Amino acid sequence: MEHIGEFDLIEKLTSLIDIKDSSVVVGFGDDCACVNINGKLILFSSDIQIEGSHFLKEKISPEDLGWKLISVNVSDIVACGGLPKWSLISIAFPKETEISFLEDVYKGIKKALDFYSFSLIGGNTAKANQIVFDLFITGETKRFVPRSGGKEGDILFLTGHTGLSRAGLELLLMEKKEYEDWEKQLISFHTKPTARIDFQPVVERFANCCIDVSDGLAGDLGHIEKQSKVKIILEKENLPVHPLLEKFCKKYKKDPYEYILFGGEDYQLVFSISKEKAKEIKNAYPIGYLEKGKGLFLKEKKNIYPIFPKGFQHI
Amino acid sequence: MEHIGEFDLIEKLTSLIDIKDSSVVVGFGDDCACVNINGKLILFSSDIQIEGSHFLKEKISPEDLGWKLISVNVSDIVACGGLPKWSLISIAFPKETEISFLEDVYKGIKKALDFYSFSLIGGNTAKANQIVFDLFITGETKRFVPRSGGKEGDILFLTGHTGLSRAGLELLLMEKKEYEDWEKQLISFHTKPTARIDFQPVVERFANCCIDVSDGLAGDLGHIEKQSKVKIILEKENLPVHPLLEKFCKKYKKDPYEYILFGGEDYQLVFSISKEKAKEIKNAYPIGYLEKGKGLFLKEKKNIYPIFPKGFQHI
Numbered sequence: 001m002e003h004i005g006e007f008d009l010i011e012k013l014t015s016l017i018d019i020k021d022s023s024v025v026v027g028f029g030d031d032c033a034c035v036n037i038n039g040k041l042i043l044f045s046s047d048i049q050i051e052g053s054h055f056l057k058e059k060i061s062p063e064d065l066g067w068k069l070i071s072v073n074v075s076d077i078v079a080c081g082g083l084p085k086w087s088l089i090s091i092a093f094p095k096e097t098e099i100s101f102l103e104d105v106y107k108g109i110k111k112a113l114d115f116y117s118f119s120l121i122g123g124n125t126a127k128a129n130q131i132v133f134d135l136f137i138t139g140e141t142k143r144f145v146p147r148s149g150g151k152e153g154d155i156l157f158l159t160g161h162t163g164l165s166r167a168g169l170e171l172l173l174m175e176k177k178e179y180e181d182w183e184k185q186l187i188s189f190h191t192k193p194t195a196r197i198d199f200q201p202v203v204e205r206f207a208n209c210c211i212d213v214s215d216g217l218a219g220d221l222g223h224i225e226k227q228s229k230v231k232i233i234l235e236k237e238n239l240p241v242h243p244l245l246e247k248f249c250k251k252y253k254k255d256p257y258e259y260i261l262f263g264g265e266d267y268q269l270v271f272s273i274s275k276e277k278a279k280e281i282k283n284a285y286p287i288g289y290l291e292k293g294k295g296l297f298l299k300e301k302k303n304i305y306p307i308f309p310k311g312f313q314h315i
Numbered sequence: 316m317e318h319i320g321e322f323d324l325i326e327k328l329t330s331l332i333d334i335k336d337s338s339v340v341v342g343f344g345d346d347c348a349c350v351n352i353n354g355k356l357i358l359f360s361s362d363i364q365i366e367g368s369h370f371l372k373e374k375i376s377p378e379d380l381g382w383k384l385i386s387v388n389v390s391d392i393v394a395c396g397g398l399p400k401w402s403l404i405s406i407a408f409p410k411e412t413e414i415s416f417l418e419d420v421y422k423g424i425k426k427a428l429d430f431y432s433f434s435l436i437g438g439n440t441a442k443a444n445q446i447v448f449d450l451f452i453t454g455e456t457k458r459f460v461p462r463s464g465g466k467e468g469d470i471l472f473l474t475g476h477t478g479l480s481r482a483g484l485e486l487l488l489m490e491k492k493e494y495e496d497w498e499k500q501l502i503s504f505h506t507k508p509t510a511r512i513d514f515q516p517v518v519e520r521f522a523n524c525c526i527d528v529s530d531g532l533a534g535d536l537g538h539i540e541k542q543s544k545v546k547i548i549l550e551k552e553n554l555p556v557h558p559l560l561e562k563f564c565k566k567y568k569k570d571p572y573e574y575i576l577f578g579g580e581d582y583q584l585v586f587s588i589s590k591e592k593a594k595e596i597k598n599a600y601p602i603g604y605l606e607k608g609k610g611l612f613l614k615e616k617k618n619i620y621p622i623f624p625k626g627f628q629h630i
Contacts, residue, residue, distance in 0.1 A: 009343075012414070013417060013421045014417075014419065014435075014438070017421070017424070017425055017428070017434075017435050019434045019435075020434065021400075021401070021433070021434045024401065024434060024436050025319060026436075027434075027436045027437065028436065028437055028438070032437070033401070033403065033436040033437035035400075035401055035436070037352045037353060037355055037357065038352060038354060038355050039353060040352055040353050042352060044401065044403055044436065044437055044451075045403070045437065046403045046405050046437070046438070046439055046449075046451055047405075047439055048405040048407055048439060048441045048447070048449065049441075050407055050442065050447075051443070052443075052444045053407075053441055053442045053443065054441070080607040085336075085338075085350075086336070086339065086348070086350055086359065086450060088348065088359055088360070088361045090361050090362075090363040090405075092363055092368075092447070100328070102328060103327075105595050106332070109332070110332055113332070118335045118336070119332075119335065119336045119339060119342075120329075120334075121339050121341075121342040121343065121350070121359065122342065122343055122347070122360065123329070123332060123343070123361070124361055124362055124363060126363045126364075126365050126368055126369070127365065127368045128365045128367075128368065128445060129367070129444050129445050130367075130443060130444055130445070130449065132363070132407070132443070132447055132449075132594055134361075134363065134405045134447075134449040134596055136359070136361055136403060136451035138359075142522045152572065181396035231533035278598045292394050302598070
């Protein structure tokens, strides 16, 4: 398996499955699938979180884990222009798992459900060697916003800072005896991300294409570039650099753009909008634009360099 | 965790979550959750299958595994009176897993999707120590048939033989060098069960309550008894005994009723129907009736014994 990535595998396997159902608006290959039920566009998505791959039990509080599980799934719904509606959870765990741990995960889940205003309505549990959480989430949108809708001339917007989660993860993995306050803040970007549900009305109304930044800005823009069949130019001076990331990179002698472009799990949204509508957008960073052609490029003053999206590996 | 069963745990954890959404017709505690979307009753269910807990990789062909994954999920939809519509799959596996294995699982999935006539429209993959398949399935019904709808005077029907899957599993675990043809047949009841989608119209139209027999007839009737608040009388002479199970029990000196009552994973349906409508039912076995009171009982000639549902442990 080592020579084949997650995305290649999904493509290979799903090529075996054909969808004949005309109520399916969108199948594989986007953040959500979408079906038409009596005129309503209903979104479906799922995201599995596995101990050791997606989280380390001793490095995240159970409440944060529950919060994060819900947030990463809400993020997929919002990226397609939707609001979350109903969800189901599958949990599997070794038999020595403490009940108090699972209760605390559920407390985090409950907080997140309240925050994002939707319901958990079902689930099942099983035994496993590792802790596994798989959330199935549904949503609703008036307009499905695909990865493939980007158009030449569109302006590209980013809803917030990227790279913070990866810096936070690296700090966590340093296993320092004590963390300074600003380091703890960075860590919390990794352990307690918030899906940008506040941007859902904007995405639903205006965006031509949208994706959430889960695998790294470059990696996720790679999907937009491929599926929208456009060339993407990022303007380096417009990429927001968070002061805490600057501080981190100075201290540990790192390049912040390595984090901004390739760090995963920030759960910001990146979307494109026609030039005319771009003035409607507030509080998001215009980080570049789409052109005819293909490839992902970084523009620095007058120079333009290609960026090669690296697949993000969790932990 | 050893002192608490799966069902207790789900109850304990879900008691923390309250559902405020008025479009939710049924939440936790049945084979499916159900929501009302613009007048359509949409069913949701999920079932996780984990290597070592639900299947042994060397004991089931990958194609059968794919078939079974779909079938056990369809069974939950049918048990609520619905037909399957759309599904999503989460798969996780160790990195040394052969691609050909996963491809063969997908072939089984595809065969089952074609057989049951519905679509797989999304999914995600991840790394894990064990192979994990989690299917999320949706369905549609004109009338939600709950576990809680059983009424005094109802006749209880069973759609087919139970106990075969457990006998098949025991044969598999004997690791015999060679199996006789009739033993292979029993094994295939375990490795390739078929959901009783043929009974969906009957359940949707007539059943007061229904459940699929995944955890054993007694165990699953325990849910009906509890949730319908009725007493259930099973008539021993009406419980169907499959000739292959008889043969197995004779050879291995076992009591067939131990298998019929407590063997899991048969994926037959058991449902109750009012006396008046019971004459409409063809091809199902009338195995007993519901009375005022509580508890599950086995009637043998003039004697009545209580049955204590044992929780079924997978493998």
